[in-house]
Amino acid sequence: MKRWFRFTIAGTAFFAAACSVSQTSDSLIKSLPVTVLFANQVCGPAANVAGLTRIQTQDKLIETTTKLQGNMLGGSSPDLKVDFDNSNALLISMGQKPSGGYAVSLRESTANVKRGTAQITISWVEPIPGVFTTQMLTSPCLLVSLPKGDYQQLEVVDQYNETHFKQGVP
Numbered sequence: 001m002k003r004w005f006r007f008t009i010a011g012t013a014f015f016a017a018a019c020s021v022s023q024t025s026d027s028l029i030k031s032l033p034v035t036v037l038f039a040n041q042v043c044g045p046a047a048n049v050a051g052l053t054r055i056q057t058q059d060k061l062i063e064t065t066t067k068l069q070g071n072m073l074g075g076s077s078p079d080l081k082v083d084f085d086n087s088n089a090l091l092i093s094m095g096q097k098p099s100g101g102y103a104v105s106l107r108e109s110t111a112n113v114k115r116g117t118a119q120i121t122i123s124w125v126e127p128i129p130g131v132f133t134t135q136m137l138t139s140p141c142l143l144v145s146l147p148k149g150d151y152q153q154l155e156v157v158d159q160y161n162e163t164h165f166k167q168g169v170p
Contacts, residue, residue: 028114028115030114030149031110031111031112032111032113032147032149034120034146035145035146036142037065037143038141038142039141039142040068040140041100041103041138043140044069046068046093047068047091047093047095047141048093051093052154052156052165053093054089055088055091058082058084062080068091080143082145086147088147090144090154091143092141092143093142094139094141095139097138099133099135099136100127100136101128103123103125103140104122104124106121106142107121107123108121111146113151117155118151118155120146120155120156120157121157122157124158124162154167
């Protein structure tokens with residue numbers, strides 16, 4: 001009976017210690033807000049190549065958003081303002097695609113920062129093979145802002161935790 005009692009006490013102490021370590025390691029993860037500035041399925045020439053592009057000035061932001069809306073009839077560049085002293089603007093693009101059914105959108109409104117990497121989670125959608133889609137060239141993109149912080153890497157992962165882009169931040 002005493003042996004069972006000691007085993008129970010030892011097991012409880014082990015699990016309590018494990019839980020406290022887990023809570024401590026989670027406290028090392030910081031969250032930063034991610035704000036969507038622009039998103040579309042047809043983003044024009046600025047998004048014809050898949051990638052993650054860091055935009056560093058207001059002039060470059062205006063130039064990029066003008067290119068993003070280059071294919072829109074009557075489209076005008078949105079009046080976007082980003083405080084580049086305290087934030088990064090990031091263009092996430094899927095590249096040019098042969099049909100509709102492709103999309104990229106923000107999945108979580110916060111980026112987790114852990115071990116020097118800010119991780120942005122998106123939804124990366126591709127059409128199911130064999131399903132009918134619109135037959136037109138598309139170039140899905142997402143333009144977001146992210147506060148500067150204690151990170152040296154940006155990582156973009158999808159809903160399945162697959163990394164699509166990773167980039168250093170000077």
